[in-house]
Amino acid sequence: RGAISVTSVVGRGSTFRVYLPVAVAAVTERKQAPRAASAIAGRSVLIVDDEDTVLDVSRRGLEDAGFTVFAASSGKQAVELFRAHHAEIGLVILDMTMPRMSGEETYRALKEVRDDVRVVISSGYSRDDAAQRFDPDSIEDFLQKPYRAAELAKLVARILSPSDAAEAPRPSDFQI
Numbered sequence: 001r002g003a004i005s006v007t008s009v010v011g012r013g014s015t016f017r018v019y020l021p022v023a024v025a026a027v028t029e030r031k032q033a034p035r036a037a038s039a040i041a042g043r044s045v046l047i048v049d050d051e052d053t054v055l056d057v058s059r060r061g062l063e064d065a066g067f068t069v070f071a072a073s074s075g076k077q078a079v080e081l082f083r084a085h086h087a088e089i090g091l092v093i094l095d096m097t098m099p100r101m102s103g104e105e106t107y108r109a110l111k112e113v114r115d116d117v118r119v120v121i122s123s124g125y126s127r128d129d130a131a132q133r134f135d136p137d138s139i140e141d142f143l144q145k146p147y148r149a150a151e152l153a154k155l156v157a158r159i160l161s162p163s164d165a166a167e168a169p170r171p172s173d174f175q176i
Contacts, residue, residue, distance in 0.1 A: 002018070002019050002020045002021060003018075003019040004016065004017065004018050004019070005017040005019070043067055043068070043090040043091070043160045044067065044068040044069070044070060044085065044088040044089045044090060045062055045067050045068070045069050045070070045089065045090065045091050045092070045093060045156055045160075046069075046070045046071075046072065046078060046081060046082060046085075046089045046091070046092045046093070047059060047062070047069060047070070047071050047072070047092075047093045048071075048072045048073075048074075048075065048077075048078040048092060048093065048094045048095055048098075048103075048106060049073070049093075049095040049098070049122065050073055050074060050095060050098045050099060051095075052073065054095070054122075054145070055071045055073060057149050058071075058093065058149060058152055059071050060149060061148075061149020061150065061152055061153050062149070062152065062153055062156060064149075064153070065153035065156070065157065067153075067156060068088070070085060070089065074098060074099075074100060074101060075098055075100065075101025075102065075103070075105055075106030075109070076100070076101050078092070078094070078106055078110070079101075079106065079109045079110060079113070082110050082113050082114070082117075083113050086113050086114045086117075089117075090118065090160050091118045091119070091120065091140070091156060091159055091160055092110060092117060092118065092119045092120070093119075093120050093122055093143065093152070093156075094106060094107060094110075094119050094120070094121055094122065095122050095123065096121050096122065096123035096125060096129070096130055096133065097123060097124075097125070103121065103123075103133070104133055104134065107119060107134065118140050118159065119138070119139055119140060120139070120140050120141045120142070120143055120155065120156075120159070121134060121139055121141075121142050121143070122142075122143040122144075122145060122147070123142075123143075123144070123145060124144075124145040124146075126144075127142045127144065130142050140159050141155060141159065143155060
């Protein structure tokens with residue numbers, strides 16, 4: 001129910017005209033349904049990434065999914081936040097490569113604060129690179145960049161779900 005018209009003239013270029021039908025129904029503003037209360041709604045997540053865009057998109061996506069989010073743009077800031085809120089934070093999303101304090105150094109410092117810290121490694125590098133740098137048995141999962149906020153929220157919900165027992169097997173695709 002539309003059309004495209006193309007006119008080309010050698011040496012002058014091409015003109016594209018796109019014709020679309022007029023909307024018949026009035027456009028209505030989509031209202032956001034109120035969030036349903038859930039057992040995971042109060043859980044806190046610490047996101048650690050040196051890229052502001054990743055922090056912003058991740059924070060918004062997780063907050064929209066009902067999580068409380070702490071965000072750190074460096075390893076040092078992450079360790080300080082974790083020291084202050086370690087009892088609240090159920091999961092850390094940790095960038096593998098950051099300047100000054102790497103993901104590995106940050107991970108070790110977080111483990112000194114609370115040995116049972118749950119961590120998902122996030123990186124533009126491959127899962128194999130992460131498996132070489134981190135003990136696969138101590139990491140919850142790996143999140144390949146770029147990722148969508150909805151993908152992150154789904155992963156966090158799965159890890160922090162009340163049915164997630166301590167003895168539950170970890171994802172087999174993170175093993176070396």
